[in-house]
Amino acid sequence: MRVFVTGASGGIGSAVVPELISAGHEVLGLVRSDASAKAVAAAGAVPLRGELADPASLRAGAEQADGVIHLAFGNDFTDIQRCVDEETLAVETFAAALEGTGKSLVIASGTPAVPGRPSTEEDAMPAVGPLAGRARNAQTVLGLAEKGVRSAAVRLPRSVHTGEGRYGFASFLIEAAQRTGVSGYVGDGSQRWPAVHRLDAARLFRLVLERADPGTVAHAVADEGDTMLSLAEAIGQRLGRPVEAVPAESFGFLGTVFAVDQPSSSAQTRERFGWRPSHPSLLEDLATGRYPA
Numbered sequence: 001m002r003v004f005v006t007g008a009s010g011g012i013g014s015a016v017v018p019e020l021i022s023a024g025h026e027v028l029g030l031v032r033s034d035a036s037a038k039a040v041a042a043a044g045a046v047p048l049r050g051e052l053a054d055p056a057s058l059r060a061g062a063e064q065a066d067g068v069i070h071l072a073f074g075n076d077f078t079d080i081q082r083c084v085d086e087e088t089l090a091v092e093t094f095a096a097a098l099e100g101t102g103k104s105l106v107i108a109s110g111t112p113a114v115p116g117r118p119s120t121e122e123d124a125m126p127a128v129g130p131l132a133g134r135a136r137n138a139q140t141v142l143g144l145a146e147k148g149v150r151s152a153a154v155r156l157p158r159s160v161h162t163g164e165g166r167y168g169f170a171s172f173l174i175e176a177a178q179r180t181g182v183s184g185y186v187g188d189g190s191q192r193w194p195a196v197h198r199l200d201a202a203r204l205f206r207l208v209l210e211r212a213d214p215g216t217v218a219h220a221v222a223d224e225g226d227t228m229l230s231l232a233e234a235i236g237q238r239l240g241r242p243v244e245a246v247p248a249e250s251f252g253f254l255g256t257v258f259a260v261d262q263p264s265s266s267a268q269t270r271e272r273f274g275w276r277p278s279h280p281s282l283l284e285d286l287a288t289g290r291y292p293a
Contacts, residue, residue: 001104002026003209004065006052006090007072008045009036011166012108012156015202016069017043023206028061030072052086055093062097067104067150067209070094070141073134080253084133091137100148106209109138111155111194111219113262118194118224121155121217121268145214152208152216157194157223157264158257160201163285165292169193170282172254173228174235174291176246183236184246186259189229194264196222197279207273218269222277225263234286 003020007013008029017027017040027045031037037047050057052072062068070090074083091107098105112119112126112135125135144151159168167174170193177183201220208218229243236243248255269275280288 001066001209002028002064004028004030004048004061004068005045006030006058006061006068006070009039010071011162012160012198012201013071014039014043015198016071016205017045019202019206021045028065030057030061052090055089058090058093059097062094062103065103068094068098068106069205069209070105070107073108081133084137087134087137091140095140095144095147095149098149099144102148102150104150104152104209104212105141105144106152106154106205106212107138107141109134109153109155111157111221111262111264113260118263118265120265121219142215142217150212150214152212152218154201154205154208154218154220155264156201156220157196158262159193159195159282160198161195161282161285161289162198163280163289165290166198167282167286167289168195169254169258170231170235170286171292172251173231174239176251177235177239177241178291180250181241182246183232183239183241183243184250185228185232185243186246186248186251186255189227189232189245191228191259191261192225192263193228193231194221194223194225194262195282196220196277197285199279200277204269204273204275207275211273218273219264219266220269221264221266222279223281223283224265226283228258230283231286234283238287238291
């Protein structure tokens with residue numbers, strides 16, 4: 001299969017591309033810079049210059065491929081609406097290019113928070129809140145199942161970690177501890193975060209691309225829920241910082257997200273795809289990993 005991957009040189013894409021190639025697929029990777037093009041080519045993929053705000057490049061990639069994995073997202077938390085709007089444009093472009101073709105379209109999304117229990121693949125994403133736009137985009141992709149597209153959403157947990165200086169949302173805890181001298185947590189720290197190693201997530205993206213029925217939701221969750229306190233303790237021990245409760249506002253826009261208990265299950269995904277995470281947990285990576293300066 002020839003697969004078009006957006007975000008091909010990003011934290012997750014740089015793991016998805018070699019995972020696809022090692023399984024015998026050809027990869028066309030969207031890149032915005034010479035450095036990204038070089039990295040994608042070194043991984044064995046064919047670079048395609050473009051960006052999310054350029055529908056022509058997205059359409060060209062989709063038309064040349066048998067399937068699309070859409071991973072790119074701005075992640076500029078100072079202007080989250082712009083990032084959501086760019087993703088919306090990308091989804092609309094892919095919908096128009098793929099409708100009626102029977103090709104695959106897999107989008108990265110996020111696991112929802114459900115009061116009182118771990119969320120499952122059957123739970124809907126929130127229709128309100130700062131990231132509701134991403135939920136709507138994922139739902140649009142799933143709806144393409146009725147329009148001749150083999151669509152799927154892989155929901156990622158809040159922390160996708162690598163053990164090499166990238167820890168998802170936990171990176172914000174590390175940065176705050178380095179900046180303030182305190183490894184902080186919100187509330188009593190009992191709120192739980194799901195997590196996954198990026199290599200385990202990459203394998204699931206490939207399995208979903210290859211095997212998913214139209215309209216499938218999969219959860220890339222390895223660790224169902226580490227408490228924020230346990231994360232702060234691991235970071236504090238690694239950095240030699242005291243561990244203390246801090247106001248949610250100290251984490252800016254993300255403070256309200258950090259205050260929510262949001263464990264998530266991947267039981268259905270594991271049964272459906274035979275997916276078995278095998279790489280280190282987030283707490284293991286925090287205890288032994290290399291923190292960014």
